[in-house]
Amino acid sequence: MAEKRKIKPGLKMALDFGPLLVFFLAFVKLKGHTFTILGTDYSGFVVATAIFVPVLVASMAVLWALTGHLAPMQIATLILVVVFGGLSIWFNDPRFFKTKPTLIYLIFAGLLGFGLARGKPWLQLVMEDAIPMRHEGWMILTKRLTVLFLGLAVANEVIWRNFSDQTWVNFKTFGLTILMFGFFMAQAPLFQRYALPKEGEEPPET
Structure with missing residues (x-):
């Protein structure tokens, strides 16, 4: 590797x-x-x-x-x-490219949901170096992110089918990025609550 x-x-x-x-x-x-x-x-x-x-x-x-x-x-x-x-x-035909975000988010939601059904937050495998958390925290974050991905898939379909190309391009370029950043910023209390204790520290109470 x-x-x-x-x-x-x-x-x-x-x-x-x-x-x-x-x-x-x-x-x-x-x-x-x-x-x-x-x-x-x-x-x-x-x-x-x-x-x-x-x-x-x-x-x-x-x-x-x-x-x-x-x-x-x-x-x-x-x-x-x-x-x-x-x-x-x-x-x-621009429609193929416009449906790409929908498929991406549905795939991500499906993979994360499959992992959750098995009790395995696969998101942890991707992000554990950046966000050290206990298993419980990863389960909660993965559930929330799965719901977000489903919502973004629906939003993309609604926007490209009902609004102008400019509106969709603005949404793809800025809207999706802002929503993702906003989502992770809003998870700060979760990260703090389930953070792995530093060496010599006791785990935080849940």
Whole structure:
């Protein structure tokens, strides 16, 4: 197994969120325009998608080269972006790319829910280095995150089916990111309550 190496937080954030920002800027620049390529007309949305996919692949490749590691969620996201982004480009249909977040969140919710049914909070395997907690805490966090993923899947379907492309792009770029950050910030009491005791300390009362 490749050794996991740490990189500067700013660089990691740029690699994680940079491709999404590129997609947003490309869409804003290209929306409303039609591009004829090899005799086929493509909307600005599809062209922005065609820009986003290789940028994300390159970003994840750099992240893997620097750290020797990609999280399971990053790998799943990368695969689905390539598949559904590719389908949108191949069939010249933005709907494939718009449904990608729905599928991602349903997969995550399903995996976490399956683990919960077996009494195994699989989220702990991914995040235990960043958030050291007792088993009980991981079970609660996993249940809450499963519900959040289901809610985000529903929200994505509602927005892309009923609102403009710009609204959906804003939601994908900023809304989903803000909701995820807000969710984890709101879990601070849970992290504190179930934190693993430091050496020589007694566990906190529950």
